[in-house]
Amino acid sequence: xxxxxxIDALVGQWAQQRPDVDREAMALMARLSxxxxxxxxxxxRLSQEYGVNKGDGDVVFALRRSGAPxxxxxxxxxxxxxxxxxxxTGRLDRLEKRGVIRRVPDPRDxxxxxxxxxxxxxxxxxxxxxxxxxxxxxxxxxxSDADRAELDRLTRAIITRLGGR
Numbered sequence: 001x002x003x004x005x006x007i008d009a010l011v012g013q014w015a016q017q018r019p020d021v022d023r024e025a026m027a028l029m030a031r032l033s034x035x036x037x038x039x040x041x042x043x044x045r046l047s048q049e050y051g052v053n054k055g056d057g058d059v060v061f062a063l064r065r066s067g068a069p070x071x072x073x074x075x076x077x078x079x080x081x082x083x084x085x086x087x088x089t090g091r092l093d094r095l096e097k098r099g100v101i102r103r104v105p106d107p108r109d110x111x112x113x114x115x116x117x118x119x120x121x122x123x124x125x126x127x128x129x130x131x132x133x134x135x136x137x138x139x140x141x142x143x144s145d146a147d148r149a150e151l152d153r154l155t156r157a158i159i160t161r162l163g164g165r
Contacts, residue, residue, distance in 0.1 A: 003034050032158075042135050049131075050124055051098060056091050057128065060100060063117045064125035070117035071104065077115060100124060 001009070011027045040054065047057040062080045063070045074092065078085045092115060095101040100121035106112040117125065140148060 004031070007031055007034065032155075039136075039139055042139070043132065046128065046131055046135060050128055052095070052100075055087075056095055059088075059091050059095060059115075060117065060121055060125050061129065063101065063115065064122065064129065070122060071114045073106065073112070073114050095121070 007027055007030045010030065011023045014021055014026060015023050043057075044054045047054045050057065052060070058081050059077055062077050063072060066072050066076075066080075072080070074088045075085055078088050092101065092103070096103065099118055101115050102118055103113040104116050106114050143151065
């Protein structure tokens with residue numbers, strides 16, 4: 001039994017037990033959640049190829065996409081990843097230990113530190129984003145341009161409705 005069949009069975013059980021619930025919405029959100037889990041599993045496997053977890057990889061990608069000199073404050077990284085600065089410390093410690101980032105003095109205020117990709121971090125980011133792109137292309141393969149546009153519109157609507165940032 002594949003994931004879609006399992007979702008159909010789950011919704012079918014609710015139909016018997018609680019015919020008043022919106023089974024269509026339930027099935028839709030279950031499929032959306034499962035699709036997100038499957039994409040995240042692929043991303044996590046890719047991260048592990050580089051000896052980091054997905055969250056650590058997100059830090060590396062945030063620095064890479066910031067452009068040369070690939071340097072941001074911890075607060076700017078946290079904002080880019082929609083997370084708290086408290087979560088950043090462990091990620092930065094792990095990445096620094098691996099030689100992927102370094103903490104450097106902020107040129108505007110030497111009391112503060114910024115986070116910068118090392119040459120190894122830049123190499124890793126560029127290699128990983130190429131593989132990540134291939135993964136995402138594979139996920140989206142089979143969707144027409146119209147399907148992609150509609151899926152983008154619909155997921156944007158859900159995020160907006162739920163108050164996403």
